Amino acid sequence: xxxxxxxxxxxxxxxxxxxxxxxxxxxxxxxxxxxxxxxxxxxxxxxxxxxxxxxxxxxxxxxxxxxxxxxxxxxxxxxxxxxxxxxxxxxxxxxxxxxxxxxxxxxxxxxxxxxxxxxxxxxxxxxxxxxxxxxxxxxxxxxxxxxxxxxxxxxxxxxxxxxxxxxxxxxxxxxxxxxxxxxxxxxxxxxxxxxxxxxxxxxxxxxxxxxxxxxxxxxxxxxxxxxxxxxxxxxxxxxxxxxxxxxxxxxxxxxxxxxxxxxxxxxxxxxxxxxxxxxxxxxxxxxxxxxxxxxxxxxxxxxxxxxxxxxxxxxxxxxxxxxxxxxxxxxxxxxxxxxxxxxxxxxxxxxxxxxxxxxxxxxxxxxxxxxxxxxxxxxxxxxxxxxxxxxxxxxxxxxxxxxxxxxxxxxxxxxxxxxxxxxxxxxxxxxxxxxxxxxxxxxxxxxxxxxxxxxxxxxxxxxxxxxxxxxxxxxxxxxxxxxxxxxxxxxxxxxxxxxxxxxxxxxxxxxxxxxxxxxxxxxxxxxxxxxxxxxxxxxxxxxxxxxxxxxxxxxxxxx
Amino acid sequence: xxxxxxxxxxxxxxxxxxxxxxxxxxxxxxxxxxxxxxxxxxxxxxxxxxxxxxxxxxxxxxxxxxxxxxxxxxxxxxxxxxxxxxxxxxxxxxxxxxxxxxxxxxxxxxxxxxxxxxxxxxxxxxxxxxxxxxxxxxxxxxxxxxxxxxxxxxxxxxxxxxxxxxxxxxxxxxxxxxxxxxxxxxxxxxxxxxxxxxxxxxxxxxxxxxxxxxxxxxxxxxxxxxxxxxxxxxxxxxxxxxxxxxxxxxxxxxxxxxxxxxxxxxxxxxxxxxxxxxxxxxxxxxxxxxxxxxxxxxxxxxxxxxxxxxxxxxxxxxxxxxxxx
Numbered sequence: 052x053x054x055x056x057x058x059x060x061x062x063x064x065x066x067x068x069x070x071x072x073x074x075x076x077x078x079x080x081x082x083x084x085x086x087x088x089x090x091x092x093x094x095x096x097x098x099x100x101x102x103x104x105x106x107x108x109x110x111x112x113x114x115x116x117x118x119x120x121x122x123x124x125x126x127x128x129x130x131x132x133x134x135x136x137x138x139x140x141x142x143x144x145x146x147x148x149x150x151x152x153x154x155x156x157x158x159x160x161x162x163x164x165x166x167x168x169x170x171x172x173x174x175x176x177x178x179x180x181x182x183x184x185x186x187x188x189x190x191x192x193x194x195x196x197x198x199x200x201x202x203x204x205x206x207x208x209x210x211x212x213x214x215x216x217x218x219x220x221x222x223x224x225x226x227x228x229x230x231x232x233x234x235x236x237x238x239x240x241x242x243x244x245x246x247x248x249x250x251x252x253x254x255x256x257x258x259x260x261x262x263x264x265x266x267x268x269x270x271x272x273x274x275x276x277x278x279x280x281x282x283x284x285x286x287x288x289x290x291x292x293x294x295x296x297x298x299x300x301x302x303x304x305x306x307x308x309x310x311x312x313x314x315x316x317x318x319x320x321x322x323x324x325x326x327x328x329x330x331x332x333x334x335x336x337x338x339x340x341x342x343x344x345x346x347x348x349x350x351x352x353x354x355x356x357x358x359x360x361x362x363x364x365x366x367x368x369x370x371x372x373x374x375x376x377x378x379x380x381x382x383x384x385x386x387x388x389x390x391x392x393x394x395x396x397x398x399x400x401x402x403x404x405x406x407x408x409x410x411x412x413x414x415x416x417x418x419x420x421x422x423x424x425x426x427x428x429x430x431x432x433x434x435x436x437x438x439x440x441x442x443x444x445x446x447x448x449x450x451x452x453x454x455x456x457x458x459x460x461x462x463x464x465x466x467x468x469x470x471x472x473x474x475x476x477x478x479x480x481x482x483x484x485x486x487x488x489x490x491x492x493x494x495x496x497x498x499x500x501x502x503x504x505x506x507x508x509x510x511x512x513x514x515x516x517x518x519x520x521x522x523x524x525x526x527x528x529x530x531x532x533x534x535x536x537x538x539x540x541x542x543x544x545x546x547x548x549x550x551x552x553x554x555x556x557x558x559x560x561x562x563x564x565x566x567x568x569x570x571x572x573x574x575x576x577x578x579x580x581x582x583x584x585x586x587x588x589x590x591x592x593x594x595x596x597x598x599x600x601x602x603x604x605x606x607x608x609x610x
Numbered sequence: 611x612x613x614x615x616x617x618x619x620x621x622x623x624x625x626x627x628x629x630x631x632x633x634x635x636x637x638x639x640x641x642x643x644x645x646x647x648x649x650x651x652x653x654x655x656x657x658x659x660x661x662x663x664x665x666x667x668x669x670x671x672x673x674x675x676x677x678x679x680x681x682x683x684x685x686x687x688x689x690x691x692x693x694x695x696x697x698x699x700x701x702x703x704x705x706x707x708x709x710x711x712x713x714x715x716x717x718x719x720x721x722x723x724x725x726x727x728x729x730x731x732x733x734x735x736x737x738x739x740x741x742x743x744x745x746x747x748x749x750x751x752x753x754x755x756x757x758x759x760x761x762x763x764x765x766x767x768x769x770x771x772x773x774x775x776x777x778x779x780x781x782x783x784x785x786x787x788x789x790x791x792x793x794x795x796x797x798x799x800x801x802x803x804x805x806x807x808x809x810x811x812x813x814x815x816x817x818x819x820x821x822x823x824x825x826x827x828x829x830x831x832x833x834x835x836x837x838x839x840x841x842x843x844x845x846x847x848x849x850x851x852x853x854x855x856x857x858x859x860x861x862x863x864x865x866x867x868x869x870x871x872x873x874x875x876x877x878x879x880x881x882x883x884x885x886x887x888x889x890x891x892x893x894x895x896x897x898x899x900x901x902x903x904x905x906x907x908x909x910x911x912x913x914x915x916x917x918x919x920x921x922x923x924x925x926x927x928x929x930x931x932x933x934x935x
Contacts, residue, residue, distance in 0.1 A: 247886020
């Protein structure tokens with residue numbers, strides 16, 4: 052009887068224009084300072100908005116909470132920004148005081164990931180709709196990175212900041228604020244968060260963009276609300292999607308699921324480029340990878356095309372620069388592509404030539420006197436004629452990322468073809484990070500950054516010699532004075548075209564020295580149901596962007 | 611020794627064991643490879659920012675100092691703040707624990723009742739066809755690979771038949787409605803419990819049945835069963851009143867410990883069914899180096915298992931009058 056009653060209770064259909072979004076895990080917080088996970092960021096993206104957005108097609112800046120593009124005064128090193136007439140979800144006006152409060156909060160508490168604000172001398176608010184940022188010195192990434200932060204409601208956060216200020220650990224206290232009912236500047240407002248079950252957002256009646264045309268698009272939202280649901284495994288999420296229990300799965304779907312999803316007429320797969328990099332890193336501080344010739348030999352032995360075709364099942368592309376190709380403004384298309392299109396024999400021959408000319412030799416060479424490849428090459432001998440010591444390629448485990456783990460094994464086999472004593476070793480992710488970033492005790496590793504900023508300033512973090520220290524981002528220990536000079540210049544260069552040329556030159560240096568060997572870039576595969584909503588906006592990093600949620604409409608004849 | 615003295619002695623022993631567990635767990639977590647910051651940082655964060663974060667999380671102190679803080683806080687009833695959630699560990703556990711107890715305790719009790727009852731019946735028909743079929747069936751259930759059977763249940767019950775929800779503990783679509791009534795919500799939870807409970811029932815039921823069956827078969831060779839038969843008592847009275855109460859003792863131990871361990875939930879069951887319980891949280895905490903949360907979960911399990919052992923031992927004295935303390 053109970054089962055029958057329960058079954059009857061369960062046969063409820065979703066009503067209205069409520070969008071159901073599946074997440075891979077529950078958001079850990081709605082506090083913007085603690086939200087480092089994808090799920091928290093997904094919810095917060097609909098709640099807290101920035102001064103500027105990116106155009107989905109050109110990726111150019113579009114004024115969002117700001118009314119127009121900032122006006123820069125080189126003499127005074129000031130940026131002046133006019134704000135739109137906007138309100139918070141509780142009806143209070145969003146003013147320059149909110150912007151100034153957010154900046155002061157960041158500077159006072161030194162919130163993680165906001166170090167760029169240290170270049171801001173002060174913020175002035177001549178009137179409620181004008182903000183003036185006075186910089187200490189020229190700072191090229193001010194617009195692209197610094198102004199991309201979420202603006203917080205001062206009236207809500209003032210008391211939080213005051214309480215945190217008097218705590219023993221102010222930043223920790225600020226990060227521990229629960230913020231379960233955030234006051235929103237976005238199209239939706241959090242109505243209810245039932246832990247372990249769902250987050251429910253309804254329309255924000257005061258959303259500034261409602262019925263406004265921005266960048267040629269008339270904004271909504273036209274949907275009534277968003278319901279975030281959480282799924283423990285991708286298998287279960289895919290069943291829910293096929294069954295119609297969700298309208299969108301906001302998470303990358305592995306290629307293995309595609310064939311089943313494609314059979315469903317109500318499901319559409321959206322493939323988007325990612326701002327990410329998956330690469331092999333070398334420890335340039337110690338042998339054997341302190342030798343650029345060896346790194347170049349590895350580069351030609353690694354068959355990126357094979358990885359993309361077999362491991363990613365064609366859903367991705369080979370990477371040739373440390374900046375992804377989708378980032379059109381900063382990607383240098385003129386870089387060399389060593390080994391592209393070669394078959395295995397050609398790769399071995401090319402690597403043989405590179406190593407031989409650098410002084411390497413073999414107990415039994417991989418090529419015989421006639422230039423033919425031998426089946427089992429002997430040990431590789433270093434230029435001082437000693438056998439090369441075995442080295443390890445660290446990878447995350449297969450349950451964390453199968454592509455990276457299997458790539459490691461493939462690369463191990465390719466390197467052994469020429470006598471390199473390579474050994475791929477999967478390691479728990481946290482332990483791997485500790486090993487390469489904190490202890491810096493490794494030979495090579497395969498890692499990825501799935502969420503690279505669009506501004507290329509991260510090249511400076513990755514390769515500037517100043518960042519070669521424990522917990523520093525220069526994991527490879529790469530040192531090149533010319534690169535350092537260019538990186539520093541690019542950070543200060545305010546002329547966009549000159550800065551672009553500098554970034555192109557930085558990419559060329561990295562491509563020549565190979566401290567990182569870019570491997571592949573998987574396509575971001577997302578799936579949506581087409582029977583209830585339409586109007587998803589494809590963009591770099593997927594359809595889960597602010598534009599989509601402002602432009603979605605109910606599908607014709609939708610259930 | 612009186613029961614009171616026995617309990618006092620056991621409580622003292624438990625306190626020492628608990629302190630040892632606490633200490634070993636603390637150092638194990640802190641010495642294990644891994645970095646709690648690894649999932650909180652990105653290339654946009656500078657070295658200085660990472661250092662500030664490390665200091666704010668209290669990870670810059672020497673491990674010995676951290677241990678003393680931990681013990682001090684523990685005796686003041688504070689279990690720390692989760693690195694990941696930024697919320698008190700006690701509150702996170704308090705939110706998840708009832709969900710786990712609801713699902714797992716219900717499943718353990720139901721499967722114990724059914725397993726004991728059926729084990730008792732088939733032992734009476736030893737070696738006949740029904741006994742063989744049920745025994746083999748119980749063995750199969752007992753050895754089933756849980757994630758596989760759970761996915762099979764989901765695929766068939768939720769996807770193919772469409773009778774049950776794919777995931778979760780409640781239907782958000784119902785719970786967000788202001789007009790949803792309490793009975794409707796209760797039925798909704800029951801509806802969501804059916805598949806995970808059926809999975810757990812299948813897994814546990816087999817083991818209880820086998821324990822009860824073998825215990826009954828042993829009991830049936832006892833002299834007092836012959837005496838009961840010689841007295842001309844009906845077979846069902848011999849089975850239910852004379853044999854079964856004695857045969858149940860090993861099942862009580864097994865159920866007691868299963869109930870205790872059930873509070874850690876089944877990480878696999880909770881993950882497959884997206885059940886917001888403590889098992890999933892535990893696995894998540896360990897894999898993310900969230901020491902405070904992982905320690906909190908493990909200490910809770912240790913405390914409950916120690917307490918359950920004591921309760922089972924005391925209960926034995928009542929169930930078996932031969933046992934004296």
